[in-house]
Amino acid sequence: MSEGVIVTATSSISPGLTELGTAPLGVAIVGLGYWGPNLLRVLTENMEVDVRRLCDVDRARLQKYRRRAPRARVCTRFERVLSDPHVEAVIIATPVHTHYPLAAEALAAGKHVFVEKPLATSRLRADELAETAERNQRILMCGHTFVYSPPVRAVKRMLEAGTLGEIYFVSCSRVNLGLHQRDVSVIWDLGPHDFSILLYWLGELPTAVRAVGRDSIVKGIADVAFVTMSFASGIIANVELSWLAPSKLRRTVLVGSERMVIYDDGSSEPVRLFDRGVVYRDPETFGEYHLSYRSGDILSPKIDSYEPLGLQLDDFVSAVRAEKPMEFHSALARSVVRVVEAADRSLLDGGREVAVDGQDIGDQLTGRRELHVI
Amino acid sequence: MSEGVIVTATSSISPGLTELGTAPLGVAIVGLGYWGPNLLRVLTENMEVDVRRLCDVDRARLQKYRRRAPRARVCTRFERVLSDPHVEAVIIATPVHTHYPLAAEALAAGKHVFVEKPLATSRLRADELAETAERNQRILMCGHTFVYSPPVRAVKRMLEAGTLGEIYFVSCSRVNLGLHQRDVSVIWDLGPHDFSILLYWLGELPTAVRAVGRDSIVKGIADVAFVTMSFASGIIANVELSWLAPSKLRRTVLVGSERMVIYDDGSSEPVRLFDRGVVYRDPETFGEYHLSYRSGDILSPKIDSYEPLGLQLDDFVSAVRAEKPMEFHSALARSVVRVVEAADRSLLDGGREVAVDGQDIGDQLTGRRELHVI
Amino acid sequence: MSEGVIVTATSSISPGLTELGTAPLGVAIVGLGYWGPNLLRVLTENMEVDVRRLCDVDRARLQKYRRRAPRARVCTRFERVLSDPHVEAVIIATPVHTHYPLAAEALAAGKHVFVEKPLATSRLRADELAETAERNQRILMCGHTFVYSPPVRAVKRMLEAGTLGEIYFVSCSRVNLGLHQRDVSVIWDLGPHDFSILLYWLGELPTAVRAVGRDSIVKGIADVAFVTMSFASGIIANVELSWLAPSKLRRTVLVGSERMVIYDDGSSEPVRLFDRGVVYRDPETFGEYHLSYRSGDILSPKIDSYEPLGLQLDDFVSAVRAEKPMEFHSALARSVVRVVEAADRSLLDGGREVAVDGQDIGDQLTGRRELHVI
């Protein structure tokens, strides 16, 4: 096959952060299972970062991945990571129930921490991590990468511009065949994706959550759940989560007073904007009320193409460099844990409404100024 | 444009009921708004039926439709229908809150009754109608036409054959832009479609229902609702109903232990059967449990093409002729009203779980022998 | 089912031509096979028209359709139509090979003529009809209804506005399972649709045509053909026509220097505009040439919804009233016959290039001022 004519790509890419004169940030990656290798790949391509250590309980994995980070030392014991003076930041991609203890130890050892979602398995522990980081003046970031995803950002810009008008409700489906988790329900596994997107978009924490589900395959581990969220603004959201589905679907519909959006992750047109709505005419004028339906153009805007994880890790490195705490990210991670925890409790309690506390934290969800502007 | 070669259609059609020697059944159609004209069209094509009267409060409509039924007399007063000795059966397609009074009067006048869904606005009134019909030995049928729809029947056959294995859960969406109803919520308007299909398929009444929704446009009339149903068998079902949506969707997913089905009404392939599932291997054998995912062929079976309404009205006429009460249809109509009523109550009560009574009626949902076999 | 709130439709409809003081135009419809009943339906709804006669060789059809036109007389002999003084215009929807003789007789009898496509089975006969009509000062229109279709019009407006830039090429598929014609190849049956659309859009006649095909099922009747057209402007077009296909497809792609369009008739989004293209930078500046690919938004514009046939017949009636010959329509009908004839000849001659004569007629394809503006 011959070579193509050189072409100019029009898509955006992460611009990098080449500040001359700064030594790269020494990091360790802990956990090389499903997601860790992605973090490894992105971090080895980041000029601001030096991957100094890889840590996993499985020696075979360490053998496999050490070739991709030739300067990194490998270890099976986390203490080695903590005691290594070249490691300034620890990147944690281990099973959910280990997020808290590993992050807590790393913060205690004076390291900055990037930890995969969810931040912890309870709001108390999530808050404790956030407070420890603040007290120790360490950066703590949780891997809610979807808030860096190009289509999620495109919808956010529409919401900020008022393109959709007042939002009435949101309906999400995130379903697939597999992968069952051993230790947590589908709400803990898939929920953080949609919850982080919704909280980022809407800028508020729900006041109450209900969830109904079923443990179809493994007793005690719900593999399907229907979660309903109520917000103080009046918005309601329904989130369908499942590891059992005939075909993969990651689809969210936002219905607003002016326009509607379908965000279909994985589609070749991930964001579609529908100029559709209902016009309500007041009964005073017309004797009785009158509705007219408006149906106009449909637009699939051009969506940037860059890797969200690269941009997120750039933000993490910048925050470490600037010693500037990540308030939005902290609030987001703590809020997501609150929603997951409430939903899981409702699920176990047969769908009873569970209030979500921490509305003060929710108030910080609107301050997204720290997010890397694309 | 020239004429095509004559072709042989392979699709099934309603075979008709030409029993020689019987006079056609005299019927009146009451209500010529959105749905009534369809009933008129189908009844005028039915050789077993003689449309004797059209009744509507709007004279313009009577003028418009009388041309399509040249032998029919028209009237604006329901009493004329009741007192006409040529009218043996009354077909009611009026607004929801009038179903009960009109049907009750017709039964009292000795007429057989076919009434559009839902049968009534409360289970008490639905039960009263059913009991009156039984006591008076009149046929009462409610227009749950979806149980005659070819794709719904195709899925039913798969369920009866055990093709899907044990059903774990069902997820439905029935959304569109419009048409808001004046007097009832979206649950009363769209819910009967999905509820009748689910009850027919599963053969059981849910034990409890929860619904969360919002009155986005007209205060007091919910235009979006997320309804969750729990069944004694362990099955759960989520039904999304909305008059506010960027695009029309009538889609139901059934997840079973052996296979999964997507029923997408309006698609060129309305039923798709996925040979997909999860195999659970017991921890005793393997030390810890082990899951494997199975993914095989996808089949879009050939679906019959006939008009469901034609078949349903054939059944109604046959039941009148045979003087044989329609037990399954009666149980279905009463069950659907129970589910709608419970869901609407839950909606008004902020999503609280509402128990569904009448499990004795639900037991009759499995006796579908009276349904026209296609 | 209850009645919906009255809604205001935003879609356009044919505005009608209610000029008071004019008696309706007396017409006869000849041929009530596949397409004739559509003409009957639209003409009976047209206030400017009085359907006076129905003519068909099949008495059963006459019986069936006379009920839909109560004022019309029926006949099996065409002479009756010609001698009826109340018939001012004859609408012909008979098999292809009868178009010419029936239209010629009707013009000779002093009638105006609307005849289904194609106008005739040879360019000589098509020209003869056009010349007779002109000489006798009668209106002759051919049923190329696609030039009134809303999506076809939407694309035409884009072309006139220069939205697509210079057109490079066009690729069309019109395939389906069925309906084989008895007397003509798939080129005569389906070709006039695409050819009329292309000539209308591009405003020019091709200079040469090639066609390759096969008579898969019935010997001597090609049921699949690939037709290639070359235009003086440099544009090329490929048209795939078939009665043998796994699924129905009516899809046309236009590739221009600035943007591209997909017109998919029957899709819920029949016109999609792609802001995509290639930018060529000159070798003089860059040493060697350089291409960059541009990929922007995709737009599905709101498409009007009205019945094209109604609008076309309005135009016909207006032309009769105004005694104004339909020059564009005449040129279009004669041009389409030229392209079909050339393509069929190429097909029989193994795909040899066949020149298309009549470029003077093609020049009139740009004068579309007579078309009803929507």
Place this chain on the structure above:
Amino acid sequence: MSEGVIVTATSSISPGLTELGTAPLGVAIVGLGYWGPNLLRVLTENMEVDVRRLCDVDRARLQKYRRRAPRARVCTRFERVLSDPHVEAVIIATPVHTHYPLAAEALAAGKHVFVEKPLATSRLRADELAETAERNQRILMCGHTFVYSPPVRAVKRMLEAGTLGEIYFVSCSRVNLGLHQRDVSVIWDLGPHDFSILLYWLGELPTAVRAVGRDSIVKGIADVAFVTMSFASGIIANVELSWLAPSKLRRTVLVGSERMVIYDDGSSEPVRLFDRGVVYRDPETFGEYHLSYRSGDILSPKIDSYEPLGLQLDDFVSAVRAEKPMEFHSALARSVVRVVEAADRSLLDGGREVAVDGQDIGDQLTGRRELHVI
């Protein structure tokens, strides 16, 4: 993100060829542009192969890729490859016009050769390479990887089983936006994909080819072409090739007397089998002929998932080991060059029919016994 439960994949993978006691085959990869890195990746994962040399004119590429093959030496001069005694086979992935000279030199130097498609830019040179390889008892394989693609194999199995009945015609589209080639038309660039698939499926060489196209962007380089092929069996095929298209499409439709297939490369259901057809009843029996259309189920069979390139290179290594010439592959590569050459000549000659010689070579297309059975 936590780790998933270990799952058992049901998809097939290349089984590998671990014959103990054999030293790995020493290979050089020449050309590291668009496609070469894929060959590098697959070959470094092949236990039977030792990548000894990387060769490219661009030093930056050599620097970039040497890290992926730590044992390989790099060079910019091809002579170094030829004189390296550790290099037993040369893998060539350079621009089209260099395929012949590089392959010829490598064969002359006693190397086995795997060369990207097309084998050469003329049938004379393609034949010369094949004859040289045979004379020197060296293995020569051309990179027609699509004959190893799982969906292409699935369709081949259907054809061999007679599932489709007699094939009437084939219609292919392979279009995309980009990538224009500098030195050859779109026929030389994209044509080999479809031509190799068609020749593999049908087992015969076309007798004649016609092509019409246009050089829309760069003068002298056709970027769109419509190619029509005629086969002795009566089958016709239309192939649309373009670097200018609003959206990517790789779609082939096969229409047979019993069933039809759509092969859509890149779709989640790449092969769809339609149980559709036409039944022709003889005029002798019926007075005149009679057609009936049959429309049954649609099946998306489960398609294996493995990397075709891995399997193809396994076959190459096996052939080298066994010293067994690849007769089918040789015939395929020579046949494809014949078709491309004929199509390109027709294109330059305004679409004139060009005969395809070498029917003796075409006869070997049916002998596919050497292909790795999956």
